[in-house]
Amino acid sequence: MAFMRVRIGTRKSKLALWQANFVKSFLEKKWGVEVELVKITTTGDKILDSPLAKIGGKGLFVKEIEQALMEGRIDLAVHSLKDVPMVIPEGLTLGAITEREEPHDVLLSRDGGKLLELREGAKVGTSSLRRQVQLKRLRRDLEVEVLRGNVDTRVRKLKEGMYDAIILAYAGVKRMGYEDEVTEVLDYFIPAVGQGSLAIEIREGDEETLRLIEPLNHPESRVRAECERAFLRRLEGGCQVPIGAFAQVKGNTLTVRGFISDLEGLKFIEGEEVGKPEEASELGERLAESLLQQGGERILRDIYGG
Template sequence: MAASDIIRLGSRGSTLALWQAEHVRAEVERRTGKKVEITRIKTTGDMILDVPLSKVGGKGLFVKEIEEALLSNRIDLAVHSMKDVPTDLPDGLEISCITRREDPRDAFLSVRHARFEDLPVGARVGTSSLRRQTQLLSLRPDLSIGQLRGNLDTRIRKMEEGGYDAIILAAAGLRRLGWDGKIRQYLPVDVSIPAIGQGALGIEIRSDDGRTREAVAFLDDRETSLAVRAERGFLKRLEGGCQVPIAAHGTVNGDTVALSGLIGKPDGSRILRGSRRGPISDPEAIGVALAGELLSQGGKEILDEVYRQSGS
């Protein structure tokens, strides 16, 4: 097979990342007839498991080494969970398409309790997300939130061994791996607004690589792309990442994008929520406008305080 018929795909080595890479590999091979080779790349985020992401740099930790491989022409494309992708990409790289979104909601898992509402006073809940922590504590300030990192199977095992009364994970990853039977409850979006881009996969390529762009173009899902672009507009305006409790969720109805968003304190003592609609012609502008509203309502003071406390 000629080199021009081989596409090199870079992926993290986690079970979920490899499922995502294999999914894209199979789709591209089926659609184009080209061979896709997967290269595992270990990222900084995969190697630092005993420290909260908010303390060591946040989102970019899961993509930096993969983007370096793209820029040095060792791979042709990368498959990312969009919630891991910073809004500012390195020069020469682009997100060429965003795939159809899985269920974007957060999932409640527990051995003993059927619903989040059933947790006893002082229950220990595991999550790696300040966004989730903020929203859960705003509803239940009595909860004890424990930092939970590692692959999905590791997190679930820690709960099943009694380390946590419950854990909160993204439903999308569990569903992709066929583990949705472990989900006791899907948390409604008005209870826990998802992370920006949650449930969507992004295909990153070199901007000058027309061959790969053409090969993967069919993977782009119009409605998902519009919704995620609105969410990322919100994130970019707030200059946020894993270090701060920010959430946004977009939906598309006809020619309109609807976006709900949140800024909060990590202890849940103050949360600002808002929503905004706008035309699909400029989804990023909807996110930017909503972020501006929340900043003017006190969001800037919240974020400044969080950054001061985290030393960012």
């Protein structure tokens, strides 16, 4: 092991590099291996002026990195799990899912007011349809505007007065050192599938790399991710549809809550399923089926124009 060299593929953003360095430090300390970060620009990094829903969704943040992995230019890739599409390319697999950081969304506001305290007509920035519809259901008077860019850019735009408040993932805010700026933890929002965990992607059959990253895999976080991702996979959801799911494990009980909504938050269908951790995928699919039967199928048809 001592002479082995590992190449980690990562995006170039500060948050992506924090995540890749987290894995790099672990591998160096645990195994004494030499680790190189290979920085890759993805399509999602190049297009910053359009909502993800319009340009093809979150897969745009991983495609080029997965290509490098398949071609053997890197040995493993580190992604935010919420950016990883539901279908993994043939020949690749998620070798590890790390312990989930705080999974919720957070509000950062200029005047320190919580969501329900923001002035009427306040401008709130977020790039996520999932966040937008949950916002609209609580405060139809707010002006919700698209906000893209990395965490630093978004916080800077807030401070420059371009927005009255912004909504971000708590995990990214913590990792980038902005925790003191948080006005409110939106624990009443259903978060994005997998939000807070890192996914370490490797080539199928690469037992050596799998052995290196195995200690980073967190079984409970993996169960929760499998449940949420099965829910989203069954709904064939991408960034074009407001969908959220949140699974929690307590003892031998796995609970998953989820929703599907139209773009305005007027048709908002939510539900919950309870089962055992070993039924994670089935539970996620069951919740998805339930929401589809309650009107979710119509919402999907309307949004996709079917």
